[in-house]
Each structure stands twice: as structure tokens, then as C-alpha cells.
Amino acid sequence: MKRIFSLIIFSLVFGFTLPAQGYKVGDKAMDFSLINVDGKMVSMADYPDAKGFIVIFTCNHCPYSIAYEDRKIALSKRFEPMGYPVIAINPNDSTLQPQDSYSQMIVRANKKQFPYPYLLDADQSVFKTYGATRTPHVFLLNKENNDLIVRYIGAIDNNYEDEDAVTEKYVENAIKALGNGKLPDPDFTKAVGCTIKYKKS
Amino acid sequence: MPILFVNILILLNTIFYQPVTENDSKPAIMDFETFQQYLKHENDTVYVINFWATWCAPCVKELPDFEKLNQKYADKNFKMLLVSLDFRKMYHTRLIPFIEENKLSAEVLLLHDPDANAWIDKVDPSWSGAIPATLIYKNSFRLFHEGGYTFDELNTIVEPLMN
Structure with a gap:
């Protein structure tokens, strides 16, 4: 009772609003058209032969994103030839996180020679639609009857x-499962990450 | 699992993970197994457990507000824990210098358990894993919030719990 009362007070005081729910596993994902670090617009429709996509919300500044940078490159090199390209999207507002500006993205992409597109979610609508909450945050999409279906999130x-201490390669295992006509297990994992920086309206 | 094995594990934990002690400026380093005792005390104390990291800008921004709260209730049934999720390798290079520079009075510990999927739900099922995030609890009262807090917000929650 006390708890409920306190929660009510809390809600009244702070006008507690829950963020949009975003995608769940099994949902149909929407395409996007976002600017890449080479100045060109990129959509998933540009890849007619892809079997799916490894969409990763990531950024420059976040130590977790940086820790995963080489693993993202390895995923791209390994799975793009198998039909699952990596598409990296920076969802952060650079007025709140200057290291994640478009120009800094270009600097980082050139330095690390990203083999995948690194896109800017300039109006921050894509991460909200997908329901990304942190960086890095992976959405594995699988093309099924010309729809892109979310098959793994996490x-x-x-x-x-420590890459050497990894015992479960979630994304790799998920793609392998899809290749074998199975659904990924697990299909949802959590991780510590940096919050996505956006202005609360 | 055999009880003996569990006992050995507990013993090893006791040896290798220094328990959190007062007046110790060096933060304890522990895995989730050891840390989770701090999530379920039922001793009429208000616990404010903040998950943060030195490189997390919104976390660092709200720390002075947490410090202010900690000082306000320092002599009450109140316990604040600042749970750092900095990388283990940043312990000496980033975390300890940060605590000293910012003169943090609240107790800091380093939660080092990179298999986060195994423990995030045990803190709170609503947590996505993004930081800052804060758990406030007292006995059976629990309030988890992913995102930042101001002093006034914190105090509005904590003050009624102090009686």
C-alpha cells in the first residue's frame, strides 16, 4: 500500500512517462534512409540480395561501443558475404554529445576503416521507432516474404x-540459427550500455 | 549443487572479494553474485543504489545531487552505494582518481561482471542496461528508475521513507 502510494506520488511529481516501446522480436521492421559517412544516403532497400541485416545502434564516444568496434568489423566481414550486412547507426544528438557529431563520425570511420555504412539518425526517429535504448544495441533483421522481421535484439x-572471455556469441549464433531455418535462442539479451542522448520533449 | 561446494564458493568470495567497509577510500571490486546482497536488505534502512561510470556524462552530472542527498541523511538509517560499471582496467587509471578529485563521500564499489545479461534483470526487470539507473528501496518498498535524477526528485522519494 505504501509502495503504491509512493509510486502515485512519484508519478504525480515527475509526470513519469515511459518511452515508446519500440520493436519486439517478431515485429516487422521499417526501412530508413539515412546519411552515411561518405555523404550518400543508405537504405536497406539498397541491398536487394541481402537475407537480412545486422542493425547496430552505436556511436563514437561510448566505451562499450568502442570495446565492440573490432567485433563489429569482424561481424561485417564475416556475415556480409553470407547475406547479412552490418549497418551501424549513430542515434545521438551531437549538441548533447559533441564526440558523436557527423564530422567526428567521418573521422572515426576513416581511422578504423569501417567496412560497413555508419549512418547518422539525424532526426533521431529511427532509434525511437526501433526502441534502441543504449549503445551498442543490436537488432538482427531477417528477410521473410519481402518483409524485414526482427529476430534478435540485444x-x-x-x-x-574481454573478447577472449566470451562464451556466448549471441549475434553469430542467431544468424546461424536463421541459416538453419530455426529461430534464435536466446532472441533477446540485455547489456550495460551508454544511454542514447536526446532532448526530452 | 552440493552444499559443500556452495560453502567453498562463499568462502572463496569472502577471501577474494573484500567486503564493503566504511572509511575505506578504495572501492571494493566484486562480481554480481557478491554484490546482490546489497539489493535485498530488510533492515529498515533506505538504500539508494546508483549505477554509473566515470565516462558516462549524465551519470557524472547527477553525482553532486546524490552527494548532497548522502550528506543530508548521513546520520540516519540511510545507505548510498555508487556502483561503478567502469571497466576493470580503469580501476586505477580512472575510477580512483575520479573519486579523489571529486571527493565523493558516498561509498563506491566496482561491479565487475561483464556477462551483464545474466544479472541486469536481477537488479530490476525493467532495466534495459543503460546508465544512469537508480534503485531506491527500504524493506519491501522498491523503486527503480532508468535515467537521471535531481536532488529534489531524489529527496521527494527518500524523505517519506525516512520515518
């Missing part, structure tokens, strides 16, 4: 800090 693997 972390790349189960150890952000």
Missing part, C-alpha cells in the same frame, strides 16, 4: 570487456 556477445 548484445553482440556476453562479455563487453
